[in-house]
Amino acid sequence: MIKNNPLNQFIFVSAALVIIFAGIKMSSVIVVPFLLSLFIAIVCSPIIKFMTKRNIPHWLAIALLFLLILLIFFFLVGLINGSVQEFTKSMPQYRELMTERINDFQSFTRKWKIPFSMRPDAVVKYFDPSSIMNFASSLLMNFSNVVSNVFVLILVVVFMLLEAPTAKRKFAIVFGQHNNQESEEENHLERVLESIISYLGIKTMVSLLTAVAIWVVLTIADVQYAILWATLSFLFNYIPNIGSIIAAIPIVVQTMLLNGFTVGFVVAISVIIINMVIGNVLEPRLMGRKLGLSTLVVFLSLLFWGWILGTVGMLLSVPLTMALKIALESSPRTERYAILLSDRLPKKSELPGS
Numbered sequence: 001m002i003k004n005n006p007l008n009q010f011i012f013v014s015a016a017l018v019i020i021f022a023g024i025k026m027s028s029v030i031v032v033p034f035l036l037s038l039f040i041a042i043v044c045s046p047i048i049k050f051m052t053k054r055n056i057p058h059w060l061a062i063a064l065l066f067l068l069i070l071l072i073f074f075f076l077v078g079l080i081n082g083s084v085q086e087f088t089k090s091m092p093q094y095r096e097l098m099t100e101r102i103n104d105f106q107s108f109t110r111k112w113k114i115p116f117s118m119r120p121d122a123v124v125k126y127f128d129p130s131s132i133m134n135f136a137s138s139l140l141m142n143f144s145n146v147v148s149n150v151f152v153l154i155l156v157v158v159f160m161l162l163e164a165p166t167a168k169r170k171f172a173i174v175f176g177q178h179n180n181q182e183s184e185e186e187n188h189l190e191r192v193l194e195s196i197i198s199y200l201g202i203k204t205m206v207s208l209l210t211a212v213a214i215w216v217v218l219t220i221a222d223v224q225y226a227i228l229w230a231t232l233s234f235l236f237n238y239i240p241n242i243g244s245i246i247a248a249i250p251i252v253v254q255t256m257l258l259n260g261f262t263v264g265f266v267v268a269i270s271v272i273i274i275n276m277v278i279g280n281v282l283e284p285r286l287m288g289r290k291l292g293l294s295t296l297v298v299f300l301s302l303l304f305w306g307w308i309l310g311t312v313g314m315l316l317s318v319p320l321t322m323a324l325k326i327a328l329e330s331s332p333r334t335e336r337y338a339i340l341l342s343d344r345l346p347k348k349s350e351l352p353g354s
Contacts, residue, residue: 025308032312037153039316040069041160042193043200048161062161069154076231083228098257105261192326196319202286203318207237210244210278214251217270221263223255237279238315240298244275293321294343 024031044065051061109115160167211234218226229251236243248271256264293301301321305313313320321341328338 021308028309032309033153034156035309035316035320036312037156037160039200039319040153040157041164042196042319043204044069044157044161045164046197046201048164058162058165062158065161066154066158069157079228079231083225086225094257101257101261192323195322195326199287199319199322202283203238206278206283206286207234209282210234210237210274213274213278214271217267217274218251218255221255221259221267223251223259223263223267225254229254235315240302240318241295242302243314244279248272248275293318293325293341297321297341297343 047065048058048061051064052058056064211230214233215226215230218229223229229247232250233244233247236247239246248268251271252264252268255267259267298318298321301317302314305317305320307313309316325338325341328334328341
């Protein structure tokens with residue numbers, strides 16, 4: 001009687017989830033590199049598949065990918081360090097420019113009789129220009145700190161890719177309660193992987209397109225650190241809803257500070273248009289109904305996984321939530337709970353047990 005009580009079941013399940021998530025948060029030092037390695041392996045698996053289809057040996061394809069990942073990593077680290085050092089050297093000049101911009105803005109407000117008063121020294125004191133670069137570099141450094149032991153991280157990715165051909169079968173045998181359920185479990189795992197690979201593939205392409213467009217705009221406008229800001233836009237475009245906004249803030253502030261209000265306004269409008277067209281028009285068309293998560297769930301998952309796993313959790317929030325949704329759908333006992341994460345109401349014929 002106690003076991004079948006829905007309230008008791010809810011309490012037991014909630015307590016178990018609290019313990020599980022608390023354990024994940026406390027062991028984030030281990031969990032985050034593992035999830036990041038899994039994320040990289042899933043993103044890279046289509047590249048390995050592409051090379052092996054063209055008669056490149058599996059080991060050679062992984063070796064070539066290993067070199068590519070190393071090049072990308074050292075490019076990012078060199079880019080961040082070089083930009084921070086250059087910005088630090090130019091700090092006195094930037095403070096003078098900021099004071100000049102504030103004076104220009106005050107002259108503009110006096111000309112048009114707009115009630116506005118501001119002391120330049122007070123603004124520089126509370127809004128130091130170094131905070132712009134510190135903001136961007138800290139976000140990127142939080143990401144790079146996770147992969148500080150790059151050799152171990154890449155080794156884990158390589159071993160995952162080596163095990164990939166047999167991993168699905170192993171998990172199907174472990175989770176299948178009976179022999180006739182092994183193929184069913186393997187189909188569920190295949191569905192999870194296909195959905196995540198499809199999402200990450202489209203998201204990577206969209207993020208790359210966004211980064212290239214922003215780099216072109218910043219280069220035309222003669223904005224410093226164009227490659228750095230494009231890289232920041234690429235990485236944070238993986239964060240749903242607010243990632244592009246976070247990446248745009250330092251771009252606009254720096255442009256207004258160093259290039260003037262006119263150029264800053266043009267760059268701000270250009271960045272907004274790029275993110276709106278790609279994020280609200282192109283990306284939904286490419287995604288179609290592949291995502292299947294409600295907007296509220298996507299935003300809450302961003303906050304939840306970001307709280308548990310930090311910056312990497314924000315990057316992986318949608319793939320993790322999508323995997324959870326598909327896992328819930330795979331079992332008749334938990335199928336109804338997947339409806340809470342879905343972006344649509346099921347028809348009566350689609351309801352569990354119908």
